[in-house]
Amino acid sequence: MGKQLEQRTIALGGNPNAGKTTLFNALTGSRQHVGNYPGVTVERIEGFVRHQDTEFHIIDLPGTYSLTAYSEDELVARDFLTEMKPEAVINIVDAANLERNLYLSVQLLELGVPVCIAMNMVDSAKSMGISIDTVKLSRLMQVPVVPTIARSGEGKEQVLDEVMKLASAGGNVNKFQISYGDDLDQVLIEMEKVIADGQFLDELYPGRWIGIKYLENDPDVVEKGEQQDPDLSKQLLAMVDKVSRHLETTLGTFPEALIADYRYGYIGAILKQGVIKREYPADRLLLTDRIDRVVTNRFFGPLLMLAIIYGLYQFVFTYSQVPIGWFAIFFEWLTDVVSSVLPDGLLKSMIVSGVIDGVGGVLGFVPLIMFMFFGIAILEDSGYFARVAYMLDRVFSIFGLHGNSVMPFIISGGIAGGCAVPGVMASRTLKSPREKLATMLTVPFMNCGAKLPIMALLVGAFFAEHQASMMMLITLIAWGGALLVAKFLRVTIISGPPTPFVMELPPYRLPTMRGLLIHTWERTWQYIKKAGTVILGISILLWAMMTFPGLSDSDKQVFIQQRQELKQTVPLSVVQEIERKAGGEPVTLSTEALSLRKKLVLIDNKEGEAGLRGSVAGRIGISLESVSRFAGFDWRTNIALVGGFAAKEVVVTTLGTAYSLGEVDPEAAVSLGDTLKRTPGWTPLLALSLILFTIFYAPCFVTIVAIVKESGSWKWGVFSMVFNTVLAFGIATLVYQIGSAVGFLGG
């Protein structure tokens, strides 16, 4: 066998849109894994690449512009570098956007980690008339610089060579430091001495860096410092305070601002020494600018955006129908096989209704999620996503959301018929924590595909003359409600200033198919692995609630007796006719047999109703009646709504069972609608109350699991269940009570 491979951990860092993921994919190929950093929802992507005799374990750090403590992404990147101490960091920079990209490089170097700069997209920079003297840059900054083209993989071997050299040097890097002007330099020297004498946080950070972070008022470092040595921390803060007051009076500025000025000043000074050569003036109109003139044009921009959003919606929900159909056929087949192999009874019922429906439920979402991630990845990688945020932010920021909140809303059913599961997952494109949380908590109000049959049933039965306008009204109520609730959440429990919008509008680029496919597959697989197990468990639990304790033997006996009595009223031949037909023989039933079968089905349905009524879910439904009657709901509606917690698809079917109609096909529930209309108490007002309740009440549990995964806490899953249900009940009750009092809609 070959010799033992040496394992080394390295990190890959850089600005968003610098081609970081493309380089990561080029380096690791499919040898990668997506997970989460402990305790936060930031994605942790890692992979392996073998280079000569070394196996590199590469961590793809979140794309950031800086290393502050203001965002989870930046903290995670910083903590990884200081705590895990990778043996080298590949810092990818965009050659066409060097000035701002080097701002992060300077911070990485100050952190004292061994850095190798991958000067990426040198080809597209060249086509823009920009050429970079990498040798000179390397000499001036004292770091290895390798030109790369991540798309084609060019330069990746050389990058690994340099990383190898850095790692072999054992982290022994040149001390990099830049000047922050006389005032700050002076105080930094003093701080460094105090820090060194007190061995302050020295296992984590270099002394000068700690000083800079104190000057920048970095809450994370100051907190860590206070924990370790409160007195020394106070001493440092006093020094910061003194120099701050001095700067305020002499220059009218403060340390944090001055530090940023000097960092950019340092970069500017280096670039001016012949590192960048431009054939055209720097502010020349680029191709991207010309595209933007059309794409974000005041009149044409919104129209194009509508078309693209609608196109994405169609793509996700139309094309995914084909694989969803395959899954459905497969699970129907599986159900048939299991049904024919296993004897009737609890085991069969659990496997069919609990396990197969549960697994089917998990996998049924997979095509949707794949298509959603794929579609959004195209928009993100091409640069269009940032333009959507740019154009819509004015509207969404009114409600405490962000321009990019639009995608989760649309996918969840903002155009009726979406699904909140991929919708909640799409909220991960939002980088602003409060806006993201408010988005994922309100998207379940949209009218997803599973709510539509309920709406169709009620509108068809009670608002037959105004179907189209009623469906339009339902969509508007969902949007209005969601936005108002978002605003409400943002001024109450998710209050706080808006996260700064300050966003790059990256150049338009053609996405790479490889990047899209890896992105899509890794995230879909993560859903299957993580959400799958939870969903299967809850599915079995809900099955048990709708099944147990079931009918007692004596109750069952009553129905058996009814059937036997019924059969005795007709000649034996008629009974045999039905039995032969049930056995699969091609028999044409006589009128007597048809009439008998109809009566038998009625008894079956009565038994189904009684069974449901006696189950845990049924008892919950009955016990809730004393409360739910304020909104007009009887125990039958209650059971259906409890079932809707499993999946909204279940509501119509369960309502059918509760009204002794047997299993109702949700797509063709005309008979159920007629039954409801004939039932006393079912007025259009009650239908409206139920429609409103359906829009707003608890999301299905798959959505809840998605909220838990995306927010990183069960707290928000439980919140959306309780809050939404209370809100829905409040709205439904209000409408029903006022409507009843004034006699509105037959109430």
Added chain:
Amino acid sequence: MGRINMRQMKVNQKGRIASVKVAGELGRRIRDMGLTKGAEIRIQGRAPLYDPVALRVRGFTLSLRNSEADFIDVEIDD
């Protein structure tokens, strides 16, 4: 030479950042993206609802809300 607030700038107008008068997260974000004293900018455009604004700085395009641009003063020629 005149000094105006970034919100007042017209599309295609050029200038140099004179001051960014905000601390904390917003100030940090603005400076991290290269809007530091002396940086040359040009207004690229405004969103269909006039907010946010897009501008060219240090060779790339940045967008920020008008409420964020309010903290930034710009020196303009003419």
